[in-house]
Amino acid sequence: MPGAFHDLAAEKLSVAALRELQSRELSALLETVVASNKFYKAKLKAAGIKPGNAAQTPLEKLPFTTKLDLVEDHGRHPPFGTNLTHALAEYTRCHQTSGSTGSPLRWLDTNASWEWMLKSWSCIYHAAGVKPADRICFAFSFGPFLGFWSAFEAGARYGALCLPAGGMTTVARLRFILDNGITVVCCTPTYALRLADTAAEEKINIRLSPVKRLIVAGEPGGSVPETRARIEEAWGARCIDHYGMTEIGPAAFECEKKKGRLHIIESGYIAECLKRSKSEPVEPGEAGELVLTSLGRSASPLIRYRTGDLVKMSRVPHCECGRSFAALEGGILGRIDDMLIVRGVNIYPSAIEQIVRRVPGIVEYRVEVSTQREMTELKLQIEPSAQEPNPQALQRQLSSEIEHVLGLRIPVELAAPGSLPRFEMKAKRWIRQG
Numbered sequence: 001m002p003g004a005f006h007d008l009a010a011e012k013l014s015v016a017a018l019r020e021l022q023s024r025e026l027s028a029l030l031e032t033v034v035a036s037n038k039f040y041k042a043k044l045k046a047a048g049i050k051p052g053n054a055a056q057t058p059l060e061k062l063p064f065t066t067k068l069d070l071v072e073d074h075g076r077h078p079p080f081g082t083n084l085t086h087a088l089a090e091y092t093r094c095h096q097t098s099g100s101t102g103s104p105l106r107w108l109d110t111n112a113s114w115e116w117m118l119k120s121w122s123c124i125y126h127a128a129g130v131k132p133a134d135r136i137c138f139a140f141s142f143g144p145f146l147g148f149w150s151a152f153e154a155g156a157r158y159g160a161l162c163l164p165a166g167g168m169t170t171v172a173r174l175r176f177i178l179d180n181g182i183t184v185v186c187c188t189p190t191y192a193l194r195l196a197d198t199a200a201e202e203k204i205n206i207r208l209s210p211v212k213r214l215i216v217a218g219e220p221g222g223s224v225p226e227t228r229a230r231i232e233e234a235w236g237a238r239c240i241d242h243y244g245m246t247e248i249g250p251a252a253f254e255c256e257k258k259k260g261r262l263h264i265i266e267s268g269y270i271a272e273c274l275k276r277s278k279s280e281p282v283e284p285g286e287a288g289e290l291v292l293t294s295l296g297r298s299a300s301p302l303i304r305y306r307t308g309d310l311v312k313m314s315r316v317p318h319c320e321c322g323r324s325f326a327a328l329e330g331g332i333l334g335r336i337d338d339m340l341i342v343r344g345v346n347i348y349p350s351a352i353e354q355i356v357r358r359v360p361g362i363v364e365y366r367v368e369v370s371t372q373r374e375m376t377e378l379k380l381q382i383e384p385s386a387q388e389p390n391p392q393a394l395q396r397q398l399s400s401e402i403e404h405v406l407g408l409r410i411p412v413e414l415a416a417p418g419s420l421p422r423f424e425m426k427a428k429r430w431i432r433q434g
């Protein structure tokens with residue numbers, strides 16, 4: 001029964017009760033790590049925090065953890081690094097980060113820390129309206145990335161029938177979805193669109209399939225209204241975004257009442273939104289870097305982890321859904337390093353995604369970033385669908401949409417059908433030249 005597995009009470013806590021819970025759990029976490037976790041023992045010591053005072057130290061006095069800290073630690077202590085609270089023999093699972101921002105990191109979990117993550121996943125299924133009678137297809141190649149395994153196992157614990165769809169072509173996956181009467185598909189937003197495009201090519205009407213929900217993650221697109229609308233239109237189903245990372249776990253899910261708003265699972269995480277490379281919070285309404293502390297994954301925790309993800313975070317004491325969890329409006333806006341200032345205009349990757357997805361007939365795109373005469377410049381390549389009768393019209397339409405929305409002229413080039421890379425995992429559409 002999902003009722004037993006999913007902790008609904010934690011989602012109904014008031015802001016005050018959440019703060020109290022977080023403070024208690026942070027204190028317990030610090031007490032645990034300072035006793036036996038080499039990585040955090042050294043970090044706290046370097047920050048001048050005495051072991052006896054660690055548990056009482058307020059969050060804002062704790063040092064940050066960066067990806068670079070972890071990479072260096074793994075380099076010095078291969079293969080697993082020293083962010084381990086228990087003896088190695090107690091760990092039962094090893095996953096790996098995607099390595100999209102450097103070398104992949106191996107991340108270990110004990111049965112207890114794994115269980116904690118599955119419970120966080122149950123918040124996502126609950127918000128998505130998944131029921132035990134649902135059949136969930138996981139349209140991924142099951143590699144060492146944590147998301148597949150945690151989503152799959154949490155789905156099974158939640159009571160749904162879970163079907164892995166690794167090692168298949170896109171056409172085979174479509175048949176698998178139809179043949180098994182799948183009602184929920186987990187994939188990236190890009191892959192949801194690719195499945196839909198392939199269905200159209202194969203003359204399969206997926207709107208007639210029993211799929212009612214697509215739970216997406218891994219890219220900014222899931223909370224971009226235009227991308228979501230395209231997915232929902234193509235599938236005749238609801239699209240629900242969520243957010244997580246191998247090293248942090250599943251941390252946020254889309255509100256069922258307010259589309260495009262991701263709620264941080266604040267009963268399990270502490271979230272901060274800070275200025276880029278700084279320790280102070282952003283002004284209200286400004287975008288900043290999401291910094292997360294995982295409270296229940298004490299076997300391999302992260303304290304004040306600089307995720308590198310750009311968000312606009314707000315406190316919504318009483319969202320329409322009844323939760324008081326912090327809200328990320330518009331979801332993940334992109335990577336903080338991808339936020340650009342082009343001729344004085346702030347541009348997030350999600351803004352470009354939003355405009356491109358507004359123009360029907362574009363199946364894939366790529367953004368080239370270059371520096372010319374010390375100015376950042378962008379160039380867009382778009383790939384029209386093979387059936388598109390007038391690609392030049394799309395090109396003109398997109399140029400004028402960009403100029404209208406951003407007040408900038410950005411060159412738009414046409415790419416031949418099938419020439420731009422397709423992505424099953426995190427899409428890499430932003431390319432730096434020079």
Ligand SMILES: [Zn+2]
Binds near residue numbers: 255256257261319321
């Ligand atoms: Zn809500």
